[in-house]
Amino acid sequence: MNYTTSFTLDRAHYKECFEQSNALQPKSNSRFIKPVVMVLFGLFFYATKIDGISAHLGAFFFILAFVEVLNTIYARGWWVTRQMLSKAAGNDVTISLNETGLDINSDFVKQSIQWTEITSATPTEKGLVLKVNNASHYLSKSCFSEDAWQFINSKVST
Template identity: 45%
Template sequence: MTKFEHTFTLDKAHFVECFEQSASLRQQGWKRYSKALILFALGFFISAANIEKLSGHLGYFFYVLGLVEVLSVRFARGWWVTRQMFSKAAGNEVTLTIDQQGVHSKSDFVDRQCLWSDVERLIKTAKGLILIEKNGAQHYLSKAVLSEQSYAYICQQLQPSSSVD
């Protein structure tokens, strides 16, 4: 029976690595700003429609929402990492168990099992692996946390469908 156990801490360096290594899975280019453009357009149309009592305030509300969306896209890394650092899981130790069933991560606040049969894709990155489940959930595993044997075992269980460098 093959079983690997690793422990690591959810710190800022880990969150930054998770964000950077999974960046290829997010929308690229101007598509990232589509929601902001829709909010700005909605604000413009409400203001231009000249609806009494609503046009001024409601139009400005959508402009501000559009601006917040632009900032969240522009500063996505800092925004995401900061949110993770404020979460109750930040700073806690995680025990990662890899066995014949799949990958199990357990901490004081999270107890998650990712079964091999639920994984649709495995993506190799420069610093780790991304497991994508059939339901769309994504799990990042850092090479810094894994031993060479556990890394090879995961790759053996799931043939990589792509590689991102």
């Protein structure tokens, strides 16, 4: 089968990528360990009272901890905003399927993924998360025809 599709890297696509990929991650309170450690560093530097540096360094760690908490709480908005500020945002991506694999082309990325390189494929509600060399690639079901989607599933399940 040879199939080619295109889509635009817009806010809706980035939101779907984040939500579907993040749904696979286990939720734990360990994500708040980093800000707690930063607050402890801030308290340490305030308590040591080294002239000229302690107050500034302590405040720096408090602010860093605050930013890290915001990053944790607003992870989706933070990630989507960073993607929208990237040079790839708003560009068209073309994905071609064939018997050997996927070809992904845009103004900034030219990548080929062989079906044999895919170590795992995890279905989500709206697509598929592929693992290739410890990297994740999300394919949205909405970008492919039903036949192409069945072809992808047959290739990644073997």
